Amino acid sequence: MKTDKTSKIILLIDQLDLNEHIDSFKKFFSREASLYIEGDQGLHFKYIKALDKLEFNAPPKIASFHNIKGHLKKRGVLTFEQIFEIVKVVRYFRYFKNRELDGIIGEWMSKFIIDERFTEIEKYFTRDGKFEENLDENLFGLGQRIREHRNEMSGSLKRMMSSSKLAGYLVDTQIHYVNNEDCLLVRGGFNHVLKGAVVGRSTGGFFYVSPDSILKAKEKIRYIEQEREAIFYTYAKEFSAKLSEIQPFINFIDKEFDKFDNYQARVLFAHAKNLQIVKSKNDSRIILNSFIHPALHKAKPISVDFSKNILMITGVNAGGKTMLLKSILASAFMAKYMIPMALDENKSHIGSFKSILSIIDDPQNVKNDISTFAGRMQEFSKIFEHKSALVGVDEIELGTDSDEAAALFKVILDDLITRGQKVVVTTHHKRLAALMADRDDVELMAAIYDEEHRKPTYEFMQGIIGKSYAFETASRYGISNKIVNEAKNVYGDNSERLNLLIERGSQLERELKQKHKKVDNKLEELNKKELALKEQKEKLFKELDEQRYALKRSYEVAIGEAKSAAKAGDSQSIHRAMNKANKTLPKHDKEKELRHVEFKVGDKVKYHSQKGTIISMRDKKEATIEVEGMRVRVKTSHLKHTQIIKPKPTTNIKINVEKKSGLKCDLHGMRADEACEVLDKFLSDALINGWDEVIIYHGIGTGKLSFAVKNFLIAHPRVKGFSDAPQHLGGFGAKIVSL
Numbered sequence: 001m002k003t004d005k006t007s008k009i010i011l012l013i014d015q016l017d018l019n020e021h022i023d024s025f026k027k028f029f030s031r032e033a034s035l036y037i038e039g040d041q042g043l044h045f046k047y048i049k050a051l052d053k054l055e056f057n058a059p060p061k062i063a064s065f066h067n068i069k070g071h072l073k074k075r076g077v078l079t080f081e082q083i084f085e086i087v088k089v090v091r092y093f094r095y096f097k098n099r100e101l102d103g104i105i106g107e108w109m110s111k112f113i114i115d116e117r118f119t120e121i122e123k124y125f126t127r128d129g130k131f132e133e134n135l136d137e138n139l140f141g142l143g144q145r146i147r148e149h150r151n152e153m154s155g156s157l158k159r160m161m162s163s164s165k166l167a168g169y170l171v172d173t174q175i176h177y178v179n180n181e182d183c184l185l186v187r188g189g190f191n192h193v194l195k196g197a198v199v200g201r202s203t204g205g206f207f208y209v210s211p212d213s214i215l216k217a218k219e220k221i222r223y224i225e226q227e228r229e230a231i232f233y234t235y236a237k238e239f240s241a242k243l244s245e246i247q248p249f250i251n252f253i254d255k256e257f258d259k260f261d262n263y264q265a266r267v268l269f270a271h272a273k274n275l276q277i278v279k280s281k282n283d284s285r286i287i288l289n290s291f292i293h294p295a296l297h298k299a300k301p302i303s304v305d306f307s308k309n310i311l312m313i314t315g316v317n318a319g320g321k322t323m324l325l326k327s328i329l330a331s332a333f334m335a336k337y338m339i340p341m342a343l344d345e346n347k348s349h350i351g352s353f354k355s356i357l358s359i360i361d362d363p364q365n366v367k368n369d370i371s372t373f374a375g376r377m378q379e380f381s382k383i384f385e386h387k388s389a390l391v392g393v394d395e396i397e398l399g400t401d402s403d404e405a406a407a408l409f410k411v412i413l414d415d416l417i418t419r420g421q422k423v424v425v426t427t428h429h430k431r432l433a434a435l436m437a438d439r440d441d442v443e444l445m446a447a448i449y450d451e452e453h454r455k456p457t458y459e460f461m462q463g464i465i466g467k468s469y470a471f472e473t474a475s476r477y478g479i480s481n482k483i484v485n486e487a488k489n490v491y492g493d494n495s496e497r498l499n500l501l502i503e504r505g506s507q508l509e510r511e512l513k514q515k516h517k518k519v520d521n522k523l524e525e526l527n528k529k530e531l532a533l534k535e536q537k538e539k540l541f542k543e544l545d546e547q548r549y550a551l552k553r554s555y556e557v558a559i560g561e562a563k564s565a566a567k568a569g570d571s572q573s574i575h576r577a578m579n580k581a582n583k584t585l586p587k588h589d590k591e592k593e594l595r596h597v598e599f600k601v602g603d604k605v606k607y608h609s610q611k612g613t614i615i616s617m618r619d620k621k622e623a624t625i626e627v628e629g630m631r632v633r634v635k636t637s638h639l640k641h642t643q644i645i646k647p648k649p650t651t652n653i654k655i656n657v658e659k660k661s662g663l664k665c666d667l668h669g670m671r672a673d674e675a676c677e678v679l680d681k682f683l684s685d686a687l688i689n690g691w692d693e694v695i696i697y698h699g700i701g702t703g704k705l706s707f708a709v710k711n712f713l714i715a716h717p718r719v720k721g722f723s724d725a726p727q728h729l730g731g732f733g734a735k736i737v738s739l
Helices: 004-014 019-026 041-052 066-073 080-097 103-109 116-122 137-161 212-245 247-273 321-336 374-384 402-418 430-436 470-476 483-492 495-566 569-586 590-595 670-689 702-713
Strands: 176-178 183-186 197-199 205-213 287-291 302-306 310-315 355-358 388-391 420-425 442-450 454-464 604-607 610-618 622-627 632-634 639-641 664-666 693-697 722-723 735-738
Touching: 004 019, 004 321, 004 355, 019 247, 041 103, 041 247, 066 080, 066 212, 066 247, 066 483, 080 103, 080 116, 080 212, 116 212, 137 183, 137 205, 137 430, 183 197, 183 212, 197 212, 205 212, 212 247, 247 670, 287 321, 302 321, 302 442, 310 321, 321 388, 321 420, 321 442, 355 374, 355 622, 604 622, 610 639, 664 670, 670 693, 670 702, 702 735
Parallel strands: 310 420, 310 442, 355 388, 388 420, 664 693
Antiparallel strands: 176 183, 183 205, 197 205, 287 302, 442 454, 604 610, 604 639, 610 622, 622 632, 693 735, 722 735
């Protein structure tokens, strides 16, 4: 059953043109694994997003533990290669554990408690998996002896080659390696001066001879290597016994590494290809924004709202209808398996489906004697077996009369909807689209044709039925104008008039769409301004509440001091308490207030207890007032207004410039496009604030972020130059930028 399910997934991947993308994704796995991660998908996604924020080294390639665990279960002896596979996993988890990370990744790594018995095994392996012979005295001695014999062999061969007796028989002065033996290439008759064994003949009829001294030395080496192998086997047996005792630990790290491998492969694949990781939501809506099918290069991003039950795609031939259908199904498939894809994740929404089914290829097959339409009916009959499935059908009316097909498939689609299916279809025939258009749960979409340049735009418009442009397509692909014009005459005026109405409807729809877009943009701007004003208002109210609270507290303290003063028995205590209360109350700067009071000729004022009118002014500091028929010159600081002075209405325009620019910008953990966007904003703020030199931290990592930062700085018009930072400021992981 599992094999059948796997074969269906492989077929779907092929139908949706995802082979290359999936193959590229699988290369990021450390060990072979299934695309689907068993368990709680929501929890897996949390770990993936947490890991996505970190910079880390990819794990080494790890073999499956299936045979290893089987041997340990039977108390068998593992090879050093098998033992080192376990060591690699433990060392990688230790690398993560030693980073002392926060959050769920840190909590996860804290669960890895490495058994001391394993540490004793691990120390015997170098970084590249070789056995540490220096830790064993016997192995070290045997290794020394082997090196001595090999040096002796090398010296012996060199002496022979320089011998005058052998010089006449040597064909060349090289040491040859034939049949695992070190040899000299000599001519016939060599046996008078050289004792050894012939191990081969050259094409020129010469002899490859291994001298007796070399053979004897190699025999000694073989004997020593047998001793070494015996010691190695003893260690392997000892290590295997210890590993058998800690099988639960090995089972645990094996299972956890499988999960981690699934997480890291998705994260590093997304980073390498600048993709987004999206998880299916708990509904059936599909909204794609700026989605690009991975099989397309330099493609126009797709944006589509498939919130209804049926999406019918019509329009121009070769206009991208099939690829739109494949894109919708591919996005649902990749979200189901959390495979990175190219889209705007913040504006996209992909629902969850138990099954994703496609009827795309022509099922006609000579071998089983089946027609196109009969094959289609077989495929449709299988769809009725599923529930909550996403179904894609390309050229739904393929293989039969369009009018009959329209009626048949209208009923079929109705039935599929009642079964909880969500269906996207492409069709050239307007009859089926017209039959389904009156339903509220049907969404229409048409491929757009550029009339001016007479070619498809590979863009789509929702809410209309599109024209196929069969005549224009035939002409574009080489059919003569004479044939095309004659076909138009046969087609008839009434049919052409219907097409003109469809075209006019499309034009009006496009114009309406543009107007809607302008209105939406203005509305978005107004919403942003409204939100900004609301935030500013809330901030002012918050500040006012804080000031009220502070004033209330000051008042309460002052009242408390005054009460204490009233209770005091003597006047000195009262004065001391009142002075303390006055210090507690907020100070009122009278002079400052007076400086802001202005007077002019004709103002009604009060001078001490007398009321009068200002009849003249001098330097705004002195005024002549008339009081009950007398004129008096006084200082304006001694005057007070007797009427309420209404301030002139002023418009306070407050511009909030958010000064975030500093001397440094940290881009660690960002992908290339995100880092360039942050860097652009940072440099703009730095220039506004007058900085002429800043520092940018990008880290070393894989070098991709550093490369992106370098290219961005080279292209920036206001960057005078840049260089790697000094070692104490980050070295190669940072750039000093002159503006």
